[in-house]
Amino acid sequence: MPHVITQACCGDASCVYACPVNCIHPTPDEPDFGISEMLYIDPSTCVDCGACVSACPVGAIVPGHRLPEEAARFADVNAGHYPDPAPTETRFPVRTDWRLPMAPIVKPAALGGATPDELRIAIVGSGPSAMYAADELLKHRQVRVTVYERLPEPFGLVRFGVAPDHLSTKTVTDLFNEIARHPNIQILLNTEIGRDVSLDELRSAHHAVLWAGGAPTDRPLQIPGVDREGVQSATSVVGWYNGHPDFAYAAPDLSAERAVVIGNGNVALDVARIFTADTDRLAPTTIDPTALAALRASNLREVVVVARRGPEHAAFTLPELIGLADGPARVWVDPAELSGVDATNIDDPTVAAKVNLLREISQRSKPAEPFIRLSFGLTPVEILGDGHASGVRFVKTGGDEESVIDAGLVLTAIGYRGRPVPGLPFDDEKGTVANVAGRVVENGEAIPGLYVTGWIKRGPTGFIGTNKTDSGETVANLLADAEAGALPRPGTAPVPA
Structure with a gap:
C-alpha cells in the first residue's frame, strides 16, 4: 500500500527530493506549490520505498496500512489530488535529478x-x-x-x-x-x-x-467596540498558552460560557480547539502550566468561530478541518449554514472536500459541551457591551439581516502583519x-x-x-x-x- 502524507505536513518539500519516482506534488518548481495546503503522494506511482519517511522533518508520512483511525481520511485526500490516469499513460516521468538541492544554491x-x-x-x-x-x-x-x-x-x-x-x-x-x-x-x-x-x-x-x-503583529479589526474589555487578538492567546514572554499577562477572561472568534483560519481553529480540549489531554503537551490551570477552571461551554464568507471560502486548511472532525475535538456546524452550497459544482478538489466534510459534521448530533461551532456568512459590525464585551452584532454578508451572538470573550483572528x-x-x-x-x-x-x-x-x-x-x-x-x-x-x- 502506498505511503500517505497526513495533517502534520509542513510543506518543506524535503520528501519531494527524496522520492525517486516523482510521486509527491506540488514540487517547489510547480506554480501551485506556494498556495497548496499540503503536499500529496500519488498512490498510483508511489513504489512504497519509504525514502520520503526519513526525509520528512515532522513525521507526517506513514505507510497506508499503518494509518491511525483519526488520519484515515488522508489516504483519500492524497489520492483525490490526482486525476485518474489513462491506462497506458505515465502521469509524471520518473525523475533522474531528484538528488538536486532544494533551491538553486551556489555549490x-x-x-x-x-x-x-x-x-x-x-x-x-x-x-x-x-x-x-x-x-x-x-x-x-x-x-x-x-x-x-x-x-x-x-x-x-x-x-x-x-x-x-x-x-x-x-x-x-x-x-x-x-x-x-x-x-x-x-x-x-x-x-x-x-x-x-x-x-x-x-x-x-x-x-x-x-x-x-x-x-x-495582528491585522486590526476596525469596528466599534473592539477596544472593550474582553476583546483581544487570537495571537495573544496563542502566545499566552505557549508561554511566550510577551504575552505572560494576556490571559483571556474564561469566566463566560461562550466565546466568539472572528476569522476562521488555522489560528482560529487552534484557539477554539485548545479552549474546548480535555485538559487531561493537554497536560502532557508543551502547554504553559499557568494556561493549563486557567483552562481547567474555565467556564466556556461553546466557542463560535465566525467567518465573513461562506464555507466554500473557508480560510482554514483541509488537514486542520480533518483534525477537528476526526480527532478528540467536539465540533458542529448548523446545517442551515450550508444550504445552497453544492460541492459537486466546485472545481477545486480541496475546497469540495472541505464542503463535504463540513456537511458531514453538520449531520452529526450536536456534541457535548464544551464544543466548537463553525459559522459562516456573517460580517461583524460592532462588539457590544457596557465596558466589557457582551456579544457581537453581525450582518449577513451580502445582505442586511442582523443577528447578535452573545459572548463574554471576543477574539480577533484575521491575520498577521x-x-x-x-x-x-x-x-x-x-x-x-x-x-x-x-x-x-x-x-x-x-x-x-x-x-x-x-x-x-x-x-x-x-x-x-x-x-x-x-x-x-x-x-x-x-x-x-x-x-x-x-x-x-x-x-x-x-x-x-
Missing part, C-alpha cells in the same frame, strides 16, 4: 571570485525562515553565521506559535537543533536589535545582514520590507549587504516548510552577491551588552 566549490575566505553573516530572528537560511549558508565552509534572537528561547513560531497539542509539527525543532549544533553558527538569545546592538553595528560587523523577523523595521525600507501596503527576491531595495536599487526572508519578505503566507524554498532563494542571491564582490567588508564584531 561550495563554485564560491570564488571576490568571495572572502571567511564570510560573516548575521541573521536576525531564529524562526523557521532563519534556521532554513542558516542551514543553506552553512553548506559553505567559509560561512560563519551569528543568529540574534530577542527571546530567551529560539525557533520563533515553532516554539511559541504552533499549538501545544500539535506535537508532530513541533518535531521540526529536531532539525533546527541539529543546525544549531554546527560549529560555524552561534545563536545569541535575549539579544534585541535596537536595544543591545544596532542595525548599523550589525552591518559594520558582517558581510551581510539577513532579517528574518517575521510578521509579529509585518511591522516596520527601523533602518529598512518598509512597504506599508504589503506589510513587508521592500525587497526583490530577498534583496532589500530602496528606490528600486538593492542595498548592499541587506537581505530578508520569511514573512517579512513575502507576507504571512504558507506553512513552516514554505520557508525552506523562500530562504533558499534569498541565500542564493546573497551568495551570488558575495561571489561578485558586491558585499561590504565588515569591521569588528560588536559584543552585545
